[in-house]
Amino acid sequence: MSEPGVRLSKRMTELGLCSRREADDFIERGLVRVDGAVVRVLGSRVLPEQKIELIRQATLPSESRVTLLLYKPEQTAQALPKFIRAETRSPDDNSGIEFLPRHAGKLSLAGALDHAASGLVAMTQDGRLAEKIAERELEYLVQVDSAPPADELQKRLQAVRLDGAVVPPFKVTRQSDRQLRFVLHRPLPRQIWLLCEQAGIAIGSVRCIRIGSISTGSLQPGQWRYLQAFEQF
Structure with missing residues (x-):
């Protein structure tokens, strides 16, 4: 038996609030209210009579595809994207980018990838940049x-x-x-x-x-940060 209602993102599109892609982004950032309550879970369903509203400051971030720098600890067995969490972000990250869980997905990796190695790992959602990074020493x-x-x-x-x-x-x-x-x-x-x-x-x-030209800098083992706009590999 199917669940009642429709996906919140689809309903937002039907109401002309935004596109489906924008809806998912706004939901994940906690900028959507349903009957006055903030909804942050992608895939949430709503009924036609429920009131849906965008919080006033809801605007799309410019960082649609992000690049991250991780200091991989030595002898790491877990998948590296699992290090990308709000609590492991470097306190020295001055990028101003709002962390979203989706930033830890669909990443191409380069750097200290061998199990026993530690140090810098570049992680990007930008396919063109991934090719560029792969060519760097x-x-x-x-x-x-x-x-x-x-x-x-x-x-x-x-x-x-x-x-x-x-x-x-x-x-x-x-x-x-x-x-x-x-x-x-x-x-x-x-x-x-x-x-x-x-x-x-x-x-x-x-x-x-x-x-390339990017070093570990102030990153500590297990920490990560966003690549800033002025930085080039």
Whole structure:
């Protein structure tokens, strides 16, 4: 047996209040009242005789497709979009964008995606921007038990082959006795771990600190923020 009434978003369109897409946006933002009570649940149903009104300040946000920056904690098993919640938003986010739950959906990801890696992850709903981000270089800081001397490090890593194939181009520098810096372009899954393993270098941790020109900045592990309009990858 079907539920009584019609979807609230459809009824708002029938009344000429807005389009279906706009209706869903207004409902999610808590800007719709039914018989005087705010309704925020998408898919809510109403009867023809019920009074529906938009709160006066209801206007569509300009950010129809958002881009987010997440600091992924180390050894993260959960799906990364699940970190995108109001309570995990960085207090330093100055974008002025109102958080909506739908911002955590339909995201393309780049950055610290390997399970054991931590650091920066870019997440976007903009397909064109996703393609652009995929072309940007990624910078990682790798903590190791003991870093070989610079000349030996280069020789070891440049000689590595993965499954008999030449490894995609990368840069590596020795930062200290315990830290290496990798710059990769379109990395293979677990590329840093595979390179170091075959070169006899034991890894402690891997952290992505930059995607293109965007760095982690003030983000703390588990926090996220919106990409601001002036920022470019």
